[in-house]
Amino acid sequence: MAISKIETASLDTGLVAPTATALTTASGSAPSYSARAWIFFTVSSGTPSISASGNISSITDNGVGDFTFNFTNNFSDTNYCVTSMGTGGGANYQIFGGNQTAYTKNVSSLRGTFGYVSSVGGGLTNQDPASANIAIFR
Amino acid sequence: MSYIGAQPTTASFPFDQFSGNGSTTAFTLTYAPASTTSIVVAVSGVVQNPNTYSVSGSTLTFTGAPPSGTNNIAVLFLGLPSIVGVPNAATVGISQLSATGSPSSTTFLRGDNTWNGVDSLTTASGSAPSYSARAWVNFNGTGTVAIRASGNVSSITDNGTGDYTVNFTTAMPDANYNAIGVVGRNLSGVVANVPAASSTPTTSAVRVSSSTVSLFYDPEQYNVAIFR
Numbered sequence: 001m002a003i004s005k006i007e008t009a010s011l012d013t014g015l016v017a018p019t020a021t022a023l024t025t026a027s028g029s030a031p032s033y034s035a036r037a038w039i040f041f042t043v044s045s046g047t048p049s050i051s052a053s054g055n056i057s058s059i060t061d062n063g064v065g066d067f068t069f070n071f072t073n074n075f076s077d078t079n080y081c082v083t084s085m086g087t088g089g090g091a092n093y094q095i096f097g098g099n100q101t102a103y104t105k106n107v108s109s110l111r112g113t114f115g116y117v118s119s120v121g122g123g124l125t126n127q128d129p130a131s132a133n134i135a136i137f138r
Numbered sequence: 139m140s141y142i143g144a145q146p147t148t149a150s151f152p153f154d155q156f157s158g159n160g161s162t163t164a165f166t167l168t169y170a171p172a173s174t175t176s177i178v179v180a181v182s183g184v185v186q187n188p189n190t191y192s193v194s195g196s197t198l199t200f201t202g203a204p205p206s207g208t209n210n211i212a213v214l215f216l217g218l219p220s221i222v223g224v225p226n227a228a229t230v231g232i233s234q235l236s237a238t239g240s241p242s243s244t245t246f247l248r249g250d251n252t253w254n255g256v257d258s259l260t261t262a263s264g265s266a267p268s269y270s271a272r273a274w275v276n277f278n279g280t281g282t283v284a285i286r287a288s289g290n291v292s293s294i295t296d297n298g299t300g301d302y303t304v305n306f307t308t309a310m311p312d313a314n315y316n317a318i319g320v321v322g323r324n325l326s327g328v329v330a331n332v333p334a335a336s337s338t339p340t341t342s343a344v345r346v347s348s349s350t351v352s353l354f355y356d357p358e359q360y361n362v363a364i365f366r
């Protein structure tokens with residue numbers, strides 16, 4: 001009679017890797033770090049709408065170009081890495097986080113500003129993007 | 139000798155032997171036979187009638203004590219019952235497993251009995267593969283540059299105002315990676331330039347800058363992520 005199953009306790013634990021440090025989609029030996037939160041959202045008539053997301057529960061609209069992204073699960077601290085790109089909205093330049101005063105990191109949310117620079121050395125003018133992407137790493 | 143199918147093979151049957159003393163009637167066997175006819179018992183070279191002994195578990199008991207003699211009692215097991223049970227802890231290795239694919243330090247045994255690497259995460263929906271950042275960093279670019287948090291970034295080199303080099307701990311497989319960045323500074327209009335203008339990314343580092351259209355500034359928040 002064949003043995004139908006082998007309990008994991010019987011396995012030589014030296015053969016079992018506890019975690020994966022890289023995906024098979026990665027080449028080379030550099031480790032893999034997945035985004036811990038991401039979102040693709042659109043803004044129509046001043047109202048933001050989540051098209052797709054991961055670990056984002058909601059968006060709070062604080063005003064023109066000013067949004068708070070609320071996380072479903074908190075981050076361990078506020079030292080996470082934020083990347084973003086916004087498009088459209090009638091502006092010639094969209095950027096997130098260009099104004100430190102409106103760039104607030106919390107473990108449970110991230111507040112940032114989208115806007116554009118209209119002239120060389122000019123300031124940032126808040127504006128809603130037509131759509132924008134954010135990815136956060138930690 | 140011709141045969142059909144797999145070549146016949148033979149196996150050894152377990153064998154116990156004991157020394158009689160003229161008084162002992164019970165002997166402990168290595169295995170527990172199913173019945174008296176599961177073993178052949180010989181005393182002083184004479185095969186015994188199964189009616190002259192009994193078995194209970196692994197105990198063989200004669201109706202009369204065998205005579206004295208060195209190893210004069212022989213017990214040949216005609217077969218053993220199939221032993222189906224749980225292998226002892228830490229006794230099953232790779233060579234005992236039968237699965238599709240090849241095991242290696244980067245593969246795992248999946249539920250469908252296949253050795254495979256991790257090509258997507260459980261947090262991902264759909265069948266598109268997952269691509270993780272191969273390096274990321276959040277650093278303070280003002281004053282003495284300080285890394286707040288990072289992955290696979292060994293250090294930040296301060297090349298001047300708004301000009302930095304992000305050094306990787308483990309090199310990228312080539313310089314064709316995707317580098318993206320976002321800065322935050324207490325001055326409107328400062329943007330991230332990743333890679334920095336006129337710089338050439340290498341497998342071990344990427345140079346980044348922070349500026350308005352014409353002037354460089356140190357940002358309080360500089361975020362960079364690398365994909366490959």
